[in-house]
Amino acid sequence: xxxxxHQQMLRNAANHGGIAAATEIIRRECPDALHVESGxxxxxxxxxxxxxxxxxxxHGGFVMTVEEARAALAQCTxxxxxxxxxxxxxxxxxxxxxxxxx
Numbered sequence: 001x002x003x004x005x006h007q008q009m010l011r012n013a014a015n016h017g018g019i020a021a022a023t024e025i026i027r028r029e030c031p032d033a034l035h036v037e038s039g040x041x042x043x044x045x046x047x048x049x050x051x052x053x054x055x056x057x058x059h060g061g062f063v064m065t066v067e068e069a070r071a072a073l074a075q076c077t078x079x080x081x082x083x084x085x086x087x088x089x090x091x092x093x094x095x096x097x098x099x100x101x102x
Contacts, residue, residue: 006033 006026013022026033035043044058051069052062064072 003030003033006030 006029009016009022009025010019013019016022016025023034035047037044046060047058048060049062050064052065053059
């Protein structure tokens with residue numbers, strides 16, 4: 001996760017010499033903020049996603065498939081986000097995650 005000033009730096013990368021220069025500054029200040037794309041310390045294949053990423057994206061796992069996310073969203077829409085086995089707060093959170101994923 002990027003620190004707030006790093007997020008601002010990326011939004012205004014032109015003021016810092018471009019995206020490559022801003023990325024290098026972030027890499028120096030906070031080495032763990034960026035993924036390592038290759039080598040022994042590669043991190044992309046360890047990422048976990050809420051919803052299954054498109055094919056070809058390196059990852060270590062996911063919580064639900066796109067179809068499951070769509071079904072969960074449809075269930076939330078149809079049921080008014082209420083579930084008998086979960087509290088309304090948990091159901092609302094599940095629906096929000098499904099909506100983000102779909």
